Amino acid sequence: MIIPDEKTIKQPRITLVGAGPGDTDLITLKGVKALQTADVVLYDALVNEELLESAPTDAIKVYVGKRSGDHSYSQDAVNKLLIDYALNYGHVVRLKGGDPFVFGRGFEELDYAALNNIPVQVVPGISSSIAVAGLQHIPVTHRGLSESFWVVTGTTASGKISNDVYEAARSKATVVVLMGLHKLAEIAEIFKKEGKQNLPAAVIQSGSTSNEKVVVGIVDTIVGLAEQNKIASPALIIFGEVVSLHPDFQFAKEFYDIVARG
C-alpha cells in the first residue's frame, strides 16, 4: 500500500528507458535526462545500479528484477507497481537493460499503462544484440560476409528452443542469440544439423562491463570453449562469417587447421 503525500502529487507519467548493455556511459542523454526528473525509478537485474545516481537523491528506487534465488516480481506485479507509483508520485522511470523492446517485455508495460490512461514515453537503449558484438570488433553486418542479422532468444516463455532458432540456423544471416547460454550445446547441435559445424561462432559474457569475456571458435568447438573458459550468464552467442573478423579467430583457425591435419 503506497500512501500519497498530497503536496508532492504530480501529473502521472511513465518513461520506459533502455539502460544499455551495462557500461554506465552507454545510456543515452535522453535516458539520463529522464532519470534526472524521476520521482520513482523501477529497475531490473541487468541494469547497472550506478545509473541510479543520475536520479534525484530523494527519488524512490525500486528493484523489480529477477535474480536466481532472490524474490522477484511477476510481470503483473511490475505493471501494477508502475501504475501505483505514477498515480501517487508522478514521474516513474522504468529502467530496463538493453532496449525495452528486445525481449524486454516493454510493450506489456506500455500497454498496461495505456489501459490506465497514463502517458508513456519511450527512450530506446543500446541493445546488446548489436553493441556487444560491435564492442568486440565483430560487425553484425559486413560487405561480402553478411547482408542481414537475425536476433533470437534462447529462452522462450515455454522453455523450449524457439522455432526461429531452427530457421535462423538455415539462413545466411548473422545469427545473434540472447539469453541462450544454458542451451548452447542444443543450439550448436541445430547448426551442425544444417552442416554448419565450421561456421565461426563466439560467446561474449557481460559485454561492455569489467566482467567481459569472449571465446571465439566455430560451431564444433564453441561449447567446449565456453565451458573451459567458464563463460557465465548474461552472455550473447553470435554465429556467422562476420565472427571470422575477430582478432582471436585467425589464431583459433590456424590451431584447428593443424589439429585437422593431424
Place this chain on the structure above:
Amino acid sequence: MIIPDEKTIKQPRITLVGAGPGDTDLITLKGVKALQTADVVLYDALVNEELLESAPTDAIKVYVGKRSGDHSYSQDAVNKLLIDYALNYGHVVRLKGGDPFVFGRGFEELDYAALNNIPVQVVPGISSSIAVAGLQHIPVTHRGLSESFWVVTGTTASGKISNDVYEAARSKATVVVLMGLHKLAEIAEIFKKEGKQNLPAAVIQSGSTSNEKVVVGIVDTIVGLAEQNKIASPALIIFGEVVSLHPDFQFAKEFYDIVARG
C-alpha cells in the same frame, strides 16, 4: 595535403561513434565524451549536425557523407582521411548515423586503421532498426507475436534486392528493412508471393526527428499508403504481427475489413 603543426601533434587514435537515429539526445554519454576530446570529427549525411556542438570549437569538422547530387567521398577516401587526420591531429572521432556496424561499413574503417597501427575504440549507437520502431510503440519482439527480429538492407552493393529479403519474407521473424523505400513495391511483392498480403506493415520516415512520419497498414496496402503520404527517405520498413500493436493499426484494419466486405 594536410600540414601538421608540430606543437599540436598527439597520439593518433580513432573513435568510431554511433550517433543514433537523429534525435541529438539519442547519442550515448560515451559518444558525447568522445566528441568532447576530438581533434577532428568526420561525419556522415545521416548524422544530426547539432551533435558537432559537443566537439571543441577548434576541432576540425569534415563532412564525408553522401547526399544525392553532392560531391561525396568514396569509402577508400574516407579510410585515408581517417588515417591522415589521426596521424596529423591526434584524436579523430568518426561519427556515423545509427550504429557503426549496422550497414555502416564501420568495420572497413576499423580494419584500415588497424592495418595502419592506429588504435580504434568503438562506441555503439542507437540503431534505427530497433529504436525507430520502438519510438512508434511498435516492439520488435513481443510475447505471442514475435520471438525474433531480422534486420536486412534494401540496398545491397550490387543494387539487387538481397536474397536475405526473400528468406526473411518466409520466416516468422519481425522483418525490418533499412534503406529499402525505393524498393518498397518489389519488397511487398516478395511478401505477397509468400501469401502474406495481410501481414501488418509500417513505413517510418525520419524516425526520432521532427520530420518523423508513419504509415501503418498491411502488405497489400503499404505501397499505396507510402505514396499517398509522400513518405521519403530515410525510411524504415517493418513487417510483422507486432505492427498490429500500433495505435493506427486497429483503425486501418477496421477500414479494410469494411472494404473487404464490400
